[in-house]
Every structure is written in C-alpha cells, then in structure tokens.
Amino acid sequence: MRASQRSAAALPTTTEVSMLVDNGSAWTKGAVVGRSRGRWRIAAHAAQPSSWQDADLVAGLAAHLGGHADPRVSERLQRILADAPRISCHTPSRPGRLALAAVSADLSGRAARRAAESAGWVVAEAATVDDGRSAAERLVALQAAEVDAWLLAGGFDAEGGEMALDMAGLVAAARGDGRSPVVWAGSAQLAARVASLFEPGAVRAVANPRPSPEREEPLPLRRYLEALLERLVEPGGARQLAPVGFGRAVAELARASQLRIAGVDLGARYATWIAADEGGHAESRILASGGLASPSITVPGGPARIAHALPIAIDELAVADALQNLRARPGALPQTEEELSIVHGAARALLAELAADESVPDGADLLIGAGRTVAGAPRPAQAMQLLLDGVRPLGVTQLAIDVAGVLPPLGALGNDEIAEGIGTLRDDLLTPLGAAVVSQGGRAGHVAFRVTVHRVGWPSLGPIEVRAGQLTLLPLGRGQVAELEIELESGVTIGTPRRARRSHATVSGGVVGLALDARDVPLVLPRRTDDRRAVLAAWRDALQREPTRPAGSAA
Amino acid sequence: MNGSSLHRIRLQRGTALAVRVGAEIRPDEVIGLRREPLAPILVPVARPLRRKPDEIAEAMRVRPGSRVRAGEVLARINGHEVAAPQTGLVLGVSRGDGSILLAPLGPEEPVIGHVRGRVHAIEENALVVEVPAATVTGVGGSGDAVHGELVVGVHNPEDELRAAAIDVGATGKILVGGSRASAEALTRARAMGVAGIVLGGVLDKELRDFEAIQRRRREAGGMTGSFGLLLLEGFGKVGIDPQLFSWFRAHAGRMASLFGADGLLYIYDAGSAPTRRPLPRVGDRIVAHRRPFQGRGGVVVALLEDLHATSSGIPTSMALVRFEDGRLAPVPLANIEATVAPDGR
Numbered sequence: 001m002r003a004s005q006r007s008a009a010a011l012p013t014t015t016e017v018s019m020l021v022d023n024g025s026a027w028t029k030g031a032v033v034g035r036s037r038g039r040w041r042i043a044a045h046a047a048q049p050s051s052w053q054d055a056d057l058v059a060g061l062a063a064h065l066g067g068h069a070d071p072r073v074s075e076r077l078q079r080i081l082a083d084a085p086r087i088s089c090h091t092p093s094r095p096g097r098l099a100l101a102a103v104s105a106d107l108s109g110r111a112a113r114r115a116a117e118s119a120g121w122v123v124a125e126a127a128t129v130d131d132g133r134s135a136a137e138r139l140v141a142l143q144a145a146e147v148d149a150w151l152l153a154g155g156f157d158a159e160g161g162e163m164a165l166d167m168a169g170l171v172a173a174a175r176g177d178g179r180s181p182v183v184w185a186g187s188a189q190l191a192a193r194v195a196s197l198f199e200p201g202a203v204r205a206v207a208n209p210r211p212s213p214e215r216e217e218p219l220p221l222r223r224y225l226e227a228l229l230e231r232l233v234e235p236g237g238a239r240q241l242a243p244v245g246f247g248r249a250v251a252e253l254a255r256a257s258q259l260r261i262a263g264v265d266l267g268a269r270y271a272t273w274i275a276a277d278e279g280g281h282a283e284s285r286i287l288a289s290g291g292l293a294s295p296s297i298t299v300p301g302g303p304a305r306i307a308h309a310l311p312i313a314i315d316e317l318a319v320a321d322a323l324q325n326l327r328a329r330p331g332a333l334p335q336t337e338e339e340l341s342i343v344h345g346a347a348r349a350l351l352a353e354l355a356a357d358e359s360v361p362d363g364a365d366l367l368i369g370a371g372r373t374v375a376g377a378p379r380p381a382q383a384m385q386l387l388l389d390g391v392r393p394l395g396v397t398q399l400a401i402d403v404a405g406v407l408p409p410l411g412a413l414g415n416d417e418i419a420e421g422i423g424t425l426r427d428d429l430l431t432p433l434g435a436a437v438v439s440q441g442g443r444a445g446h447v448a449f450r451v452t453v454h455r456v457g458w459p460s461l462g463p464i465e466v467r468a469g470q471l472t473l474l475p476l477g478r479g480q481v482a483e484l485e486i487e488l489e490s491g492v493t494i495g496t497p498r499r500a501r502r503s504h505a506t507v508s509g510g511v512v513g514l515a516l517d518a519r520d521v522p523l524v525l526p527r528r529t530d531d532r533r534a535v536l537a538a539w540r541d542a543l544q545r546e547p548t549r550p551a552g553s554a555a
Numbered sequence: 556m557n558g559s560s561l562h563r564i565r566l567q568r569g570t571a572l573a574v575r576v577g578a579e580i581r582p583d584e585v586i587g588l589r590r591e592p593l594a595p596i597l598v599p600v601a602r603p604l605r606r607k608p609d610e611i612a613e614a615m616r617v618r619p620g621s622r623v624r625a626g627e628v629l630a631r632i633n634g635h636e637v638a639a640p641q642t643g644l645v646l647g648v649s650r651g652d653g654s655i656l657l658a659p660l661g662p663e664e665p666v667i668g669h670v671r672g673r674v675h676a677i678e679e680n681a682l683v684v685e686v687p688a689a690t691v692t693g694v695g696g697s698g699d700a701v702h703g704e705l706v707v708g709v710h711n712p713e714d715e716l717r718a719a720a721i722d723v724g725a726t727g728k729i730l731v732g733g734s735r736a737s738a739e740a741l742t743r744a745r746a747m748g749v750a751g752i753v754l755g756g757v758l759d760k761e762l763r764d765f766e767a768i769q770r771r772r773r774e775a776g777g778m779t780g781s782f783g784l785l786l787l788e789g790f791g792k793v794g795i796d797p798q799l800f801s802w803f804r805a806h807a808g809r810m811a812s813l814f815g816a817d818g819l820l821y822i823y824d825a826g827s828a829p830t831r832r833p834l835p836r837v838g839d840r841i842v843a844h845r846r847p848f849q850g851r852g853g854v855v856v857a858l859l860e861d862l863h864a865t866s867s868g869i870p871t872s873m874a875l876v877r878f879e880d881g882r883l884a885p886v887p888l889a890n891i892e893a894t895v896a897p898d899g900r
Contacts, residue, residue: 146680173646
C-alpha cells in the first residue's frame with residue numbers, strides 16, 4: 001500500500017515532523033509523526049514492498065497527508081518528509097547460521113536447538129549420534145555447512161558423557177583450521193576436555209541447557225547466543241534490528257502501563273514473541289526462520305496441515321504452490337480470497353508454533369499483533385481471529401494491533417529516549433481490537449461458561465451462555481469499558497490461579513468487540529472434512545459479521 | 556543483470572585450491588582437489604605403547620581435527636610409537652579402549668567451479684570469481700551447479716516441457732523448458748544426461764516427487780552426473796516471460812552456467828538479458844506474479860488513484876493492466892514488475 005487507511009491529522013505550519021521507518025525483508029513500513037495542537041500524533045502511515053525506493057514511500061506518505069496539511073506546506077511535503085529526522089530499524093540482513101552437534105536429537109540436541117532458534121539463529125546443519133547417518137556422512141555434512149559458529153551439546157552434568165566428546169571430535173575435524181567460534185553447552189565435567197580439542201580461546205563453555213534428563217534450562221545458552229549473534233552478525237547495531245526493537249518497545253509499554261503484555265510480530269522471515277511483565281522485564285524468542293516466507297511452512301506435511309485447517313476447500317497441491325510463491329515473492333499481495341485464506345492459515349500455524357513454547361506464560365493482560373499479515377489484515381476481525389486462533393490466549397485478554405508498524409522503530413530509540421517516545425505516542429500506537437474471554441476444557445455442546453456484561457449507563461447483557469466449541473462476538477465499542485462476571489462450568493478454566501468458578505474482569509472495547517471463545521486450548525477441530533470446514537466457517541463468520549446482542553438479552 | 560558480476564563458489568572444508576587470485580578459469584576447469592572422508596577406523600594406541608587406555612593422553616602427537624599422512628606418528632612415548640596406517644582425519648581419542656578414531660581420506664576428486672571468469676578473491680571456504688556474463692536470476696531452484704550449452708526445448712513460453720521431447724540431443728546441455736515439467740520429465744532429463752533445466756514454473760509436488768526419486772537413487776548408489784534446476788517465475792504452471800524467452804532463443808548455443816540452489820544462470824558471450832524493475836509506470840510491459848494472473852504479461856494502461864481493494868479485501872495501490880490475452884484488469888502494483896528489454900524498451 002502506498003497510502004494509509006488512517007485519518008491524517010493536520011500538519012502545523014511549523015512542520016515539526018519525524019519519520020518512523022521499519023525496513024523489513026519484504027515490506028517497508030513508514031509513519032509520519034507530527035505535532036498537532038500541541039500533541040505529537042501519528043499523522044499518516046504507509047507500507048510498500050521493500051524493493052521500491054525510499055522516495056516512493058515518501059511520495060506515498062506525502063500524497064496521503066496532502067489533503068489534510070496546511071496549504072502553506074502541502075507543496076513542500078515531499079521535501080519536508082525526505083528531510084525529516086528518522087528513527088529507523090531493519091530486519092537483520094542475514095540470519096546467523098550455526099552447525100549443531102549433539103548426542104541425541106531428542107534431549108541435548110532438542111534443548112540446544114530450541115535455545116539457538118529462540119535466540120535468532122538458523123541451525124544450518126545438525127548432527128547427532130542417533131541421526132541415522134554414519135560418522136563419515138556426518139563429517140561430510142558438517143564440512144559442507146557454511147556457518148558462523150558451532151554449537152556442541154551433550155552429556156548430563158552429573159555424568160559426563162564420552163559420546164559428547166566423540167561429537168566434539170567430529171566438529172574439530174570438520175572445522176579444521178577455521179576461525180569460527182565454538183560453544184560448548186554440554187556436561188560441565190567435559191568442558192576442559194572439549195576445549196583441549198580446539199586451539200586456545202576457540203571454545204566458550206556455557207551452562208548445559210539439558211543438565212539432567214528431566215530438566216531443561218535453555219535461558220543461559222539463549223542469552224549467550226543472542227550476544228554472540230549480535231557480535232558476529234550485526235556488531236554494534238542490535239538495537240536497530242526490528243525484532244530487538246519490537247521487544248524493547250513492548251517491554252517499555254508494559255512498564256509504562258503496568259500491564260503484562262505479550263506481543264507477536266510475524267514478518268516475512270522473522271517471527272518474534274515477547275512476554276513482558278508489569279515491571280518491563282521481558283522474555284523474548286526471535287525465530288530467524290519463523291516468518292511466513294520461511295522454509296518451515298513448506299516442509300513435507302506443512303501444506304497438508306494448513307489445508308486441513310482452512311474454512312474453504314482448497315486442494316493441498318494448490319496450498320503448497322501458494323506457500324512456495326509466498327516464499328519466493330514475499331513482497332507480493334494475496335490478490336484472491338483463496339490466497340488470503342492460505343496466507344492466514346499459514347499465519348495461524350506459525351503463531352501457534354511460536355506461542356506453543358512452554359516458556360510463554362499464560363494470562364497476559366494485553367496481546368499485541370504486529371507484522372503485515374496480522375496488523376495489516378483487510379478487516380480487523382481477521383486480525384482478531386489470527387491472534388485468537390494462533391496464540392490461544394487463555395483467560396481475559398485485551399487484543400490490539402500495531403497497524404502503523406511503529407513499535408519496532410520506536411524500540412530502536414536509546415535507553416534514555418524510549419520511555420519518552422512510547423509515552424508521547426501512547427494513544428496512537430495501537431489499534432484496540434477489543435477483548436476476549438478464552439476458556440479451556442468443557443464437554444462439546446455443553447455450556448462452558450456464562451458471562452454477564454455490565455456497562456455504565458447501559459443495561460446489563462446476559463448472562464450469556466457460551467457452549468464448548470462456540471465463539472460469540474458481542475458489541476463493545478472502542479473506549480467502552482465493561483465489567484464482566486464470568487461463571488465457569490465444571491472442568492472449564494480460564495487460567496485463573498484458584499479453582500474459582502466465578503471471576504470478574506474489566507475489559508475495554510475496540511473495533512471488533514468482545515469475543516467469548518470456548519473453543520478450547522489448543523483448538524479442537526472435527527475429524528470429518530465437511531464438519532471441520534463447517535465449524536471453521538462458522539467461527540470465521542462469527543467474528544466477521546457485525547456483532548449482535550444475544551437473543552433474549554436486555555436492549 | 557548484465558556485464559560482469561561476482562560469483563561466490565562455496566568450497567567444502569578440506570578442499571585444496573589449485574588456482575590463485577587473478578587466474579582465469581573455465582567452467583570445466585579443476586579449481587581444487589578434495590578427498591572425502593571414508594568410514595572411520597580404530598587405530599589401537601594403548602597396547603602398542605604398553606600403556607593403560609587412560610594413560611595415552613601424554614603420548615598423543617595429534618588431536619581430533621588433525622589431518623595426518625600415512626606413516627605419520629600419532630602417538631609416541633619411551634621409544635614406542637604408533638603411526639597412521641592411512642592418510643586421514645583424526646576424529647577422536649578414546650580413553651575407554653585407548654584407540655584413535657581415524658577417518659581415512661578417499662582418492663583425490665576434482666572440484667569444478669562451473670563458471671568462466673577471473674578469480675577475484677579467496678575467502679575462508681569460498682572462491683570469488685568475476686564472471687563476465689549476462690545474468691538471469693530466478694525465484695528458486697534446486698540441485699547442483701552445472702554448465703553446458705543453452706538449448707530451448709519448447710516452442711512457446713507457455714508450453715509444458717514434455718518427457719517425450721527430451722532426447723540424447725540434450726545430453727550435457729542446459730534446457731530451457733516452458734511453463735512446467737512433470738517429475739517424469741525431470742527424471743528423464745536427468746537420466747538422459749541433461750545438465751540442467753530452466754523453467755517458468757513447476758508444481759511443488761512434481762519437484763518434491765523428483766527430489767524424492769533422486770534421493771532414493773542416490774541412496775541406492777545408481778546416480779551419476781550433476782543436475783540443476785532453475786525456476787524463473789514461481790510455483791504452479793507459470794510461463795516464462797515472452798521477452799526473456801525470445802532472448803533465450805536468440806542465445807541458444809551459448810555456454811551457460813546454472814546454479815539451482817542460488818537461483819542463478821550465467822550466459823557467456825551474450826548480449827544483455829531483459830531485466831525487471833519494480834513499481835511499473837504507464838506504458839510499461841509487465842509480468843504479474845500472483846494469482847489469478849501469475850506469469851501473464853501485459854501493459855500498464857493506467858495507475859489508479861487512491862487505494863482500491865483486491866478481491867481478497869486488501870486496500871492497495873493498483874494498476875490497470877491490459878494483458879496479452881486482451882483482458883483488462885486492475886492488479887496490485889506490488890504484484891507486477893516492469894520487464895525491461897536490453898535496449899531499455
């Protein structure tokens with residue numbers, strides 16, 4: 001898109017403007033921030049394929065502002081925007097690539113791989129003792145791998161593990177006299193012996209992510225790999241990386257609003273998950289191959305899985321071709337309804353994978369969706385459905401999207417500026433979609449929970465019965481606040497710490513409304529194809545039609 | 556892209572280079588030699604040294620990663636020594652049984668660069684070559700780096716490359732197909748010794764089936780020669796842009812290098828290839844990239860003002876395009892590219 005869908009505020013003659021720009025791998029998002037009647041506002045925003053020129057972005061923004069700006073500056077808008085101070089960020093120019101050697105694929109290998117992928121690395125080659133290859137084949141594969149670093153894992157801390165040493169020897173042989181760093185994240189007892197296999201200073205020992213068969217502690221390794229990635233691939237510029245900036249902005253929003261916020265940014269190549277608490281302390285996962293144009297959705301079985309969860313009948317082969325085309329040309333738009341349905345199906349699958357990690361805490365107060373596919377969905381209800389279906393945020397959660405794509409560039413501000421930047425634009429940053437009550441459990445067809453909605457100055461709604469498997473949308477406009485009384489049936493939970501059957505929550509509305517969602521976590525779909533499509537279509541229609549008061553409720 | 560470009564040839568670790576910076580190389584020239592590691596063998600150390608297995612550390616003269624020649628001393632203590640029985644790579648030293656794990660190196664195999672040009676730089680595990688050739692980039696591909704004479708295998712860019720149309724005349728050549736080739740056609744091409752195939756489109760399933768067949772043949776040990784595939788436009792049945800197809804026809808018979816995994820094709824001694832430009836203008840010839848017009852060519856007759864919704868509901872900037880079949884349709888500007896002829900038209 002070259003112009004914004006948002007109403008533009010007037011530009012003052014003083015032309016105090018700044019640009020926020022996120023240079024993504026497929027799309028570039030730009031926003032104009034201007035001072036209007038004493039307040040800084042987002043005056044316009046636009047997005048365009050990254051293959052287009054910067055001047056095209058400026059022209060698009062200027063055209064959008066043109067009709068609203070003061071006539072004294074409207075003719076000079078392009079020049080003003082081109083010269084405006086910029087806060088920008090970008091998708092990493094390339095992901096860091098590492099080779100992983102571990103003892104077992106399911107224990108040490110899995111823990112190390114998850115830590116590496118969560119830190120933004122791509123595992124270019126993985127060799128494990130149980131991978132079904134001969135030692136010579138493993139050696140050849142490791143020799144062929146083009147990598148920035150080597151990650152070795154294996155052995156439990158209490159036991160050591162000679163097989164881990166064998167794998168370390170294999171890496172030493174494959175690496176030869178290369179200079180790329182080696183990370184030992186295996187048994188602490190073996191650290192010195194592993195280091196002796198390489199030249200002095202080549203090996204850095206990090207805490208074992210799988211210290212025992214029952215325990216996984218990926219955090220120290222993830223942190224170390226994040227720092228290593230920054231040093232090797234983007235030295236000195238990590239803050240300007242969009243995934244990092246998005247995380248910093250969400251953390252600052254959480255601190256400033258005293259809310260627990262989860263944010264998900266689904267891009268073409270990268271997918272970022274961030275969960276921040278009221279203090280602004282955040283845990284993030286950055287998947288360099290987690291985006292819509294990444295190979296993960298086209299692996300064997302991927303297209304079938306996505307076709308399986310579509311509300312309309314699309315041949316699996318057509319889904320596979322559409323996903324491959326999405327990979328090949330991520331800057332193009334899904335022009336037909338079918339293609340959009342496939343893209344949204346892929347987005348739901350990727351969001352589900354991103355949120356499925358057990359490090360993600362339940363019960364965020366606010367869930368933010370970002371990235372073109374989610375935040376730029378044609379209808380806000382589609383954005384809400386992507387978030388609800390993909391993330392399945394258990395409990396009562398506000399939902400919002402970063403339509404203008406300003407969170408990543410704001411997160412690129414320095415430590416002493418980010419609070420001011422977020423605070424200044426706080427009212428404009430997000431487009432509230434509304435709220436959702438998501439439950440887990442319940443018997444199909446039986447009532448899962450009842451909700452009574454109290455709004456000041458309005459008659460109460462309900463109690464509204466929501467049956468297991470049902471999704472209902474109630475009207476709750478932007479800025480409207482409601483008190484919810486939620487009564488849970490036996491076997492149903494909304495993630496509250498106690499086994500209370502009744503709970504209360506305060507929610508505010510948005511452009512979609514209040515979604516009452518008893519579809520279980522994770523989503524349960526019928527096995528029969530026709531039934532499944534009928535259910536998926538009903539869920540889609542429930543969110544996308546105009547919200548209505550339930551039958552029998554007070555006017 | 557035309558003129559000369561820098562091409563990076565990745566080299567597997569352990570490759571001994573046979574060329575220097577500044578050297579001119581041909582596509583079939585040996586640029587290095589490599590010895591593949593074979594199944595590892597155990598070389599007893601503790602017993603010949605008359606030591607316990609856990610005492611051999613002090614005797615070791617090599618460590619994992621060391622490359623040793625046949626006869627080279629692996630361990631020595633008090634006048635006793637153990638020599639490498641074969642040239643190989645040391646993979647490990649076992650304190651359990653007091654042995655060294657050695658991967659013998661197989662016979663020397665030539666490493667071919669598959670490009671013509673001048674060696675520009677030597678990097679860690681890579682050779683950078685300045686390639687004076689016309690470059691055609693695709694959206695993907697698969698297989699090995701190959702080179703061969705360029706031949707056109709179909710009459711029209713919309714035609715499918717049929718298995719029956721591939722014969723021994725295409726052996727060792729790079730075959731320009733049309734809008735699609737089945738797994739059967741790809742398998743036959745490979746069996747006939749075709750070096751590579753250039754296609755406008757291919758069905759994901761056909762490509763997967765072909766790759767699965769190749770994998771099984773490789774595992775069975777019955778596969779020889781290299782084969783590469785370059786995909787120009789996208790997945791599905793997608794014709795080659797007619798302008799580019801005409802250019803291929805005009806350059807049939809020239810030597811070409813195909814790098815499927817990199818989505819690259821170099822054609823030597825050729826005039827400039829047609830190029831692509833994003834954000835077309837009125838009057839530009841374009842090619843569309845997404846359904847329902849994927850792979851179709853046309854001309855931009857107008858740029859629509861303001862945003863217009865696609866049938867999927869996305870509001871976006873649109874161009875009005877007259878397609879070659881006569882249809883007039885609005886298409887998102889993001890979904891089309893101008894095709895620019897070598898003379899700039």
